[in-house]
Every structure is written in C-alpha cells, then in structure tokens.
Amino acid sequence: MDYYAKHADGFKQVEDKLDTSCPVFAWANSEWKIIPGSAHFKKPLDIGGFTMNCDLQFWVLLSQFNQTGSQLKEAMQDTSMGYQGDDFKIIGVSVAPGGLQAIIEANALNQRA
16 A cells, blocks of 8 residues: 555544544535544735635545546536535545545635636
C-alpha cells in the first residue's frame, strides 16, 4: 500500500469510528461523509490586506462517489450544497495526490463567488 492509500485508509477509519456522528454534506439529493477542514467568513479587503479564498473547505474520499476525480470536479462545479443547515455554492474541487481524496471549497450562497 502506498502512502496515498494509507492516508485515505486513515480517513476511512476516522469516518468508521465516528459512525453516525461523522459530519456530512448534502449534495445531489444524498448525504456524503466528510472530514471537515475549516469555515471562514470573509473579511473586507483593507489596504494591504486580503480575503479568504472560500468560506468552507473539507475533504472527501472519492470512493464514496463512484466517480473519478475529474468526473466529480465536473459534476460539482458551481452547484449548491448544504452543510450544518447553511447553503453553499461549490467553487472548487481539487483532487489530492494519489487520486483517492478531493478537497471541496465552497462559499456561502449570500457571498460572491
């Protein structure tokens, strides 16, 4: 087993241990398990400052989608999803090295993309 597969296997073990308390997001009329990253609300751009790239970022195992990373990227781009009672627009899907996991970035629907 290579290092990417070991990393993905570790994520799967976390999901399994969390069982029904594993965080999920709603997309395409289904709930999908995730490993949460971070949620940030954008701050106004100030002189010499910057804003966050996205409001929400999390990891998913591609195996639960039965799609390749490129297929998932195409299917998810600019679609809506739900997380913890809030609605978000998916603005990016990046496939992690090894092709077993993806990072999904989203903005709150009331934010500009």
